[in-house]
Amino acid sequence: MKELLSGNEAVARGVFEAGVKLASAYPGTPSTEIMETIGAKFPSIYAQWSPNEKVAYEVGVGASIGGGRALVTMKHVGLNVAADPYMTHAYTGVNAGFLIVSADDPEMHSSQNEQDNRYFAKFANVPMLEPSDSQESKDMIVTGYELSEMFDTPVLYRMTTRISHSKGIVELDDATETVNKEYVKDASKYVMIPSNARGRHVVIEERIDKLRKFSENTLMNFIEENGSKVGIITSGVSYQYAKDVAPDFDYLKLGFTNPIPLKKIEAFVNSHDVVLVVEELEPYLEDQIKAAGIKVEGKKYFGNLGELSPYRVAEGFHKAGVIDALKVAEIGVEKNMFPRPPVLCAGCPHRGAFMALKKAGVAVAGDIGCYTLGALEPLNAMDTCVCMGASIGNAIGMEKVQASDKGTVAVIGDSTFFHSGITGLIDAVYNKSNVTVMILDNSITAMTGGQEHPSTGKTLMGKEAGKVDIATLVKALGVKRLINVDAYDYEQVLSTIKEEVATPEPSVILTSRPCVLMPARIMDEPFVIDSELCTACSACFKISCPAISASEETNKHGRPKAIIDQSICTGCTLCAQVCPPEAIMLKSQFVEV
Amino acid sequence: MSNKSYSILIVGVGGQGVLLASEIISEAAMRFGYDVKKSEVHGMSQRGGIVSSHIKIADKVYAPTIRHGQADILISFEKAEGLRALDWMKKDGVAIVSQTELVPAIVTSTKGLEYPKNPVEKMRERADKVISADADKIAAELGNPRLVNTILLGILSNYMPFPTDLWIDVIRCRVKERFVEINIQAFNRGRDVKLSAVEA
């Protein structure tokens, strides 16, 4: 049977076909839909969201040691968080098969960096697979589990945004019935104290030698002969781009990319006049090939920033002199177009927090989530954003060196607080920091599309879940000042911030209004603007609500008055609270004259 | 099946239904017997940002994205976004543009930013075939603003080799039972929008 599947859906299907028993993850674009598909379509697999990637990874390791095939998925930066168990997991190896999906994000469509996680495979000495379309995304998962068990190793499965989020036709196979492996207690293999780990390092070295031989022979590394003098060495989506531009070159397409098949590469290079390495981001393949004394070129022509594309590959081929003409677009780019950045939804509870933070003029250490949009104009109320959970640590440091005389506030979402904010708050209590931490609790992991988390009361599989109460947790950590505020009450949020930054001890301001989009749309009675009263002062434009726009009507200076789109206003009241002439009111209170 | 290939770029603003439209086109292409790939980026785009979806249809498709300047067809759910994406299209490609106008808050709140005047006219100055339809108005006549999507697919169908029955079958699978009839009407209204009629 054939189906049109995204790379992520295909991975989920592969996991099903491979008879995986447990999948755990923390969401992160572009990896999230793998787990969502498993949760929705394959109930035979136990699947769960963990509070962060490290825990997700450790849960997977437990399942694998216990005898069931396991999957963990994460975005590229998630592997930084899970790197601690990952690096030592390479030492212990597996019992039942274990795959780590790392979904990298070249171009940073939704990420804070574009690190190339292929180096993580070399770093830990574990084998790596790189699919180049949806069909391979499914098939190579099944092969990956066999490999993992055959070589007793975790396998890094490296996707990128274009593989994860592109759809293609996939020929489906049946699921294999796997029987759990027997759980055998084996301290020399699973207890990594120095005396045992030394022995395991030897095993790693032996294993990588075997894998090197495997890499030379596997069908995942194949040659396509077209009788061309130009040879291309490539992997992942770059293969598809190159084939699109020059289907008639010869190809050495690598699907198994750690360790790389140097003998095969050398023979391929020797039988061609010119060989180019086409790969996205860093010169991962190129540097290794050159280090082996084999003559190839790559980054010189294609660059190492952002995503490749059919056009960029064609441009690189042209620079390298292997294609003559470069077909460029006949229609020029339209200049001076306005930007259309993403914005907080109409009625988003985060808006109130950032309006108040901006007004208070404090230094704001930010974090990652929908609320990061508070950094953009016109709200412009965030000073830092480094990685998930960083806000609290950043704020502690800023406050210790007294970066701002108005005080320092850390802003963090609920899911992010569970992910890696808790330890930051412990630091604040322990080291007697004066920081104020605002936890924006919107009862969902919104940024990544609305996933459950430890305080939403539901699991990934849609079942009732245990609930961690944020307020109780915060108090238990030793925070004495915990203030609950209504995110839609601008004055209350503002005065609370002012009071708490002036208090010489750590405090937590907890907002509690749900996301208006997820899990269900929330719409209250909309507001309207009385154009008779509106003075075109632009105060409501500055809160950046997509429901508010310029009206055709102007004041006597020709400045536009404001108008509210009734179909998207949720009635959050925030604009009405900042309107000086009180021209904004509930629709039912508006009497037209 | 002909051995033609089609590169279709769909653009719009988060929440307009760009992704559903590209699902339907890709599904129809697969059922017709073509190879097909489509690609879009999820994430930040859902919060009112620009959404674009690339669809590649041929006997054998490699790259999931269109080469810049090589789209045969551009479908835009919003007129300024059509203008913004015009350079992705071949000069003799077909642009299908809904007259929908969505001015983002940032344009209202920032001095010096402007929404272009007559984006469709600007497109016509540079591309040969620009079809613009008042899809919002047609949808309103049919009683449901969400039908814009299907109306645009109806217009597209005039430029694709798939039989009407195939389109309707796919739409049937993708919309709720009680909306099937109205979607078929919307599709047919779209089919009636022709290049010559609009140009005249």
Ligand SMILES: Cc1ncc(C[n+]2csc(CCOP(=O)(O)OP(=O)(O)O)c2C)c(N)n1
């Ligand atoms: C280590 C890491 N894992 C995952 C992500 C992806 N990610 C970014 S923000 C976010 C969750 C945000 O949820 P929350 O803090 O509740 O804020 P909201 O979006 O709901 O406002 C996730 C999962 C990331 N950037 N880094």
Ligand code: SF4
């Ligand atoms: S999805 Fe929810 S949290 Fe994100 S911007 Fe919209 S309302 Fe705010």
Ligand code: SF4
């Ligand atoms: S009440 Fe005002 S700020 Fe809130 S959603 Fe409506 S228009 Fe936007």
